[in-house]
Amino acid sequence: MDSRRRLRLERRRLLRAPKGCVLVISKKKRYRLRGRLWVLGLVPFAVMVLAFQLAPVWSMLSGSFRSDADSRWTWHNYYTALNSPFYLKAIENSLLISAYSSLIGIVVGLVCAYSVTRFAPTVRDRILMLSNMTSNFAGVPLAFAYIILLGSNGVFTLLFREWGWNVFDGFDLYSWTGLTLVYVYFQVPLSLLLLYPSFYGIREQWKEAASMLGASSWQFWRSIGVPILAPAIFGTLGILFANAMGAYATAYALVGGNYNLLAIRIGSIVSGDVTNQPNLGSALAVLLACTTLLAVSLNAWMTKRSARYLTGAAKAPPRKGFVRQRGTGVALAEAKEGTG
């Protein structure tokens, strides 16, 4: 036995064998042990996730049950959050704006996603690249861009005034309609990127089969297309909703704290110059996380459901050349779709 191997065995014995046990490690066991070394590859990942994902969540969670005054265990923060009309209003506003903006985002995204699949992959990928790029245009600059366009002296506001159109008269960018409008701007590209791959799941032959059975295009979409897309639609809705619930920078840049949103409340509690109630902030953050978690689980659940349809479809041979056609656009969408 060479010394290195002996060392290795020795080490193993120390690690595994109970005290006083005679060292008999069969070859098979050794192979299995060696086979488990892959666990090492997961260690850095586990450490990072633990430190920067789970620990903060845990600290927040436990903090939310402690009093801001004397750090004793208490339900008080949740009591405050859920009984104060102030915070309840914030929750309500957040939910409403998120719901509206993600619904609009879904509808627009759905139409655009269908349309984009009608183009050749190269054109499609270019469109997707662009929309992906603009989806990074958020926060302060986005809010300001909308002020330039639709603020009280915005380009369109003035134009419409000049042309005498009064459709926009009642419009105020700094109200909830304005906020929803700005949210929609970052929801649309996301929705497009998440939805368009599922249109490739609607196989051309289904349309053909339906048309031969006497269905018009509209009937096909109503009876086959949309039901098949439904899981993808609801799943994406979940992601969009979570996305809107968590949006902070854009809203804050537009209306500051004047519009009562949950994310803004949390931000002002944590980083404002005025109050210092970190544990109440944690409780609010936990409430926010609960809604997004719910939305994201909806997504996960729906993805599983759509997998059901897809396995059915997967039995059929893949469309020729489809794998080759997977351009960067597909990769982008796959990467965006955190749930696989």
Next chain:
Amino acid sequence: MNSYLELQSVRKRFGNAAVLNGVHLDVAEGELVTLLGPSGCGKSTLLRCIAGLAVLDGGRIVLQGRDLGGLAPRERQVGMVFQSFALFPNLTAGENVEYGLRMRGESKRGRRRRAEELLALVDLEDKRDVYPHHLSGGQQQRIALARSLAVQPKLLLLDEPLSALDAQIRKNLRSEIRSIQQRLNMTTLFVTHDQEEALTMSDRVCIMNKGVIVQEGTPEQIYMTPRTEFAARFMGSYNVMTRPEALRLFGSLEGSSDSYALRPESVKLIGMEEDPSGHAGRGKRIVDGTVDSVSVLGTIVRYSIEAAGVKLTIDALNDGRLIGIGERRNVRLALDCSQLLQLEKEGA
């Protein structure tokens, strides 16, 4: 022939590529005609033109005396079954079958009854409420068949309906489809690239190559008398020989063709110890050869033999009679001149 479906010089191009170069075909009512040809020869495209899923570039398609040109797929009363089944995954088997009737606005009860009839026809009554992804491939295929039959189409188009299935299921479905077709007397066009499938199922076989039908006839005709080298090679393990080779083997030849074909099973093998006289006769010939290799394919045994400088493939029934014949052995071949086919030039 009393034409039920008529194709008159049907042409189709995709961009620069001519895919159908003038296809003529007459199909009688209740007939099952197979389109057989290598991949890419335009079989699917032809079916899609008939169904109205692709637009013709030239020619006419007439069904029961009515020109189908300009009609939308759903006005053509044509049913189609796809290679990939194309069942609607969000509907149960029963709902899939009912779909066509629902689109026609038939009553729920009527639909239900008809669907049950058809499920019975394909022997899947118990799967009515099952979703397609819980069905096996063969069951899916049968549902697809039932679905296209539900609307009582005038013409059924089957585009390689079996190619995605396992060999075993495939064989069973073959006879099932054929028997349903015969029972309903449904005029059917069947696309395949499997010659066994074509031979076993059809009333008539059309061999397609490069966008035209190069030969048509009953399965026997097609198998026994391929007209061109393409057909001969495509139909099985025909021995195709040049004229000099054929001359060496048969001594003298009829006709003046450049190439000849010999079916592998038309040659009899005779062991060296056997008496060859039993095989002699008019138009018969005995030639000596050497066995290159033997392989048992199951029912038949395939011999590679060299005789008179010509490499031949010879099939014999695996009935134990020729057990002694192994590699490197000398054998006698009994040839029948009447079985030698003259082949036409390609495209002639």
Next chain:
Amino acid sequence: MNSYLELQSVRKRFGNAAVLNGVHLDVAEGELVTLLGPSGCGKSTLLRCIAGLAVLDGGRIVLQGRDLGGLAPRERQVGMVFQSFALFPNLTAGENVEYGLRMRGESKRGRRRRAEELLALVDLEDKRDVYPHHLSGGQQQRIALARSLAVQPKLLLLDEPLSALDAQIRKNLRSEIRSIQQRLNMTTLFVTHDQEEALTMSDRVCIMNKGVIVQEGTPEQIYMTPRTEFAARFMGSYNVMTRPEALRLFGSLEGSSDSYALRPESVKLIGMEEDPSGHAGRGKRIVDGTVDSVSVLGTIVRYSIEAAGVKLTIDALNDGRLIGIGERRNVRLALDCSQLLQLEKEGA
């Protein structure tokens, strides 16, 4: 038998599912043994256990007297070719072949020479600098073969190496692989679910079912004398009969088995107008029957016949002799009692 590779009651479970239930197998040096069985019977799992890609739950695997248990795949000196080729896409064909030698730290020149030898062996010298995705499926498969041979493995494992290829290429590669194997005298385990492939390529065939080897023997043995109903059905279109059916057909039976099998080509068809006396003799029997259907499969013609209340499939060579026999016709069958096989109970 001089065992080169020995499998001794190899067992493997995945969770609750027992996939290998005690497989015994001895392979002699230079032999090509085929594992034949339906999908999911554990063929791939067995190969993976031998290669060390899966860990045994019981039993031993001994190669050249050395227990492979506890050795990592790379220490086993076993080569494996995967169904999906698994070529390294970032390396050229030549680099793929060299890979194993590189891992052993062989010199660049030595590697180069050996790679060239092997590329020559698989007839792809000119593809050395080509990347896998520019090679056809068949070429990729041959490179995969060359790659696994480059390290001179003691044992070659082939897991359905041909199933991803076209029928035509498949047939060519069959004989190519066989001839390389024979030239190198490489002990080989070959997995397939295609019985024709198994029959044509192997020295010995093992039929697997549900994680055990149910029968093994030479291709002839396996084909001619299936031991169980499973093997009989799996090997081809054997007619499997219950004892009463067999009794009705043959009058008297040898043995006391519950089921019997009859090869479809062992029955001779005689037209009603022919004189059956030529077929009479000891152990022979003439029975009347009716033809249900006839199908020309190409080289053979398959008849479905009902005789004495038993449905039989009978194959005859498509040599024109029986042309008169069509559907609904009466025929005589010449049965040979010696061809009737007794089948054992499943699992016996």
Next chain:
Amino acid sequence: MTERNQAGWGHRTLQSLLLLYLLLPLAATAVYAFAGDWQDTVLPKQWTLEWFESLFQDTRFLEALWNSLYLCSISVALSLAVMIPAVFVLTVYAPRLESLMKGIVVLPYAVPGVVAAVGLIRTYSGGPIDIAGTAYLLVGAYFVAILPYMYQGIRNSLLTVSAPELMQAAGLLGAGPVRAFLTVVLPNIVPGILVSTLLSFSVLFGEFVLTNMLVGAHLQTVQVYLSRRMGESGHLASAIAISYFAFILILSMVLMKLGQTKGRRVRG
């Protein structure tokens, strides 16, 4: 197939409208960056380059750009270094743990920036590990933020090249796991990973909430700098936004080209 590539005019119009809609805010920002006085008129009263001039004379801008660049690079590099082995190990050796992994990976969606920042500040200000306000904390937060993109990208690449089979083939040919990984898996997934790298990079470059809340006071990234300068002049801020967008665009095009040439060699 060609028929479906020629999208009808309806689709063309729709896509043009979409692009218009998406690009309009960018265009407005660009115009504002070149505008002189522009308050209550439809178009600016005059045009000027002064905002860009003053921007590029400001060393803090370049500093912020540099900060963003190195923070993002470090985070993405760290993420690659941690995620590639982890996802690889999971895909090849322990596919059963994948569902757990998926659960972890969607968490960042469920924990928005504001919430994550709250938790991180709580955890790391004071206590045994006091890294509040440092780049370390931010890099950690960034790591989590790009987790979903990285995971998806790496996993898909691994599955596309059938990494488990490649590993087995290499193992049978005598390569140890590490060597097999380095010689046959890693080279093949590089092009696939490039896209998610790119995506992560641009996501981080545009990140504001985490950055501002965690280190905004000490470290100016482009986004933080931008929001600070917004407090001085909208024109200037617009100039910053446009410059950094151009920067991102060029960066992604370069990387994309790189990925394509590499990808061609591997995938064809």
Next chain:
Amino acid sequence: GDDDNGGGKDSATVSVTVDSSSLAEIEAKAKEEGAVASVGMPDSWANWKDTWNDIQTKYGLKHTDTDMSSAEEIAKFEAEKDKPTADIGDVGIAFGPVAVAKGVTQPYKPTHWEEIPDWAKDEDGHWVVAYQGTIGFLTNKNLVKNPPKSWEDLKNGDYKIIVGDVTKAAQAQMAVLAASIAFGGDESNIEPGIAFFEDLAKKGRLSNADASVANIEKGEVPVTLLWDFNALNYRDQIDKDQFDVAIPTEGSVVSGYATIINKYAPNPNAAKLTREYIFSDEGQINLAKGYARPIRDSVKLPDDVAAKLLDKDEYKNAKPVGDYSVWDTASKTLPQTWQERVLVHMN
């Protein structure tokens, strides 16, 4: 820098403890130390830039600054007890007492101690306000033809008014307090201010927009309430003629920023010298150049600098916060009150 501010306390008697000899001594020691490190006093804020330049040329002190908020400054002093790096900081007035309570400051009374009003200094010299701010109106004359000069004008106008983020920003909260003071309230009674804005909100006169420079520049902001130093700064920065700054005549609130010297300062004398310079005439003029109204009334500002500021008369009704601890309590409930009373009428 930051826009925090806060309370002082009623300081009792005050005496000048620094004579000229000890000042010279400090100066000598400071030159020896050769450097001063500040926190929260960046070049861009209140024209600290000129002050640092002067200190460098005059005393040869090298200067570095780390920008942070008031709370962070105090935390930093405390955390770095053993390895101090900062000498002096600038905090909102409310944080002065906090720093003293934490025990991280050391006292120093500059030469002009007597001239500083009582509300603006700690009785022992731990913190001293160097410049003051008052809530005023910033009006875009392009959008509003008659710039408001009083709360009454504001009430009767027809333009939109932007208060800012009352839930979070001290400046906006101070604006509410300013209105309260104008209508007879104080930090313990902000009801008059709330009522005033409630009335405006009901009339739809408040806008949610943010009163950021960018928005002011873009013309989104007709009238907003800001610290006078911010308002003046913005005015000059964008377009002097287009904007009007006014301190409401009925009354407003005054606050300020105080310097604190780190108890553990590595360069204590340099820090003291810095404070000394800030309260010198030159130092106060420097602040004025940065639109920060000097705390010392007696400093004679050069004309061009005086022109940057508003007339002293405008400030006569402006009052400091009496008790910051009261205000602290009030400001905690203000966000919610604001939401419930004012914002409900807007969103």
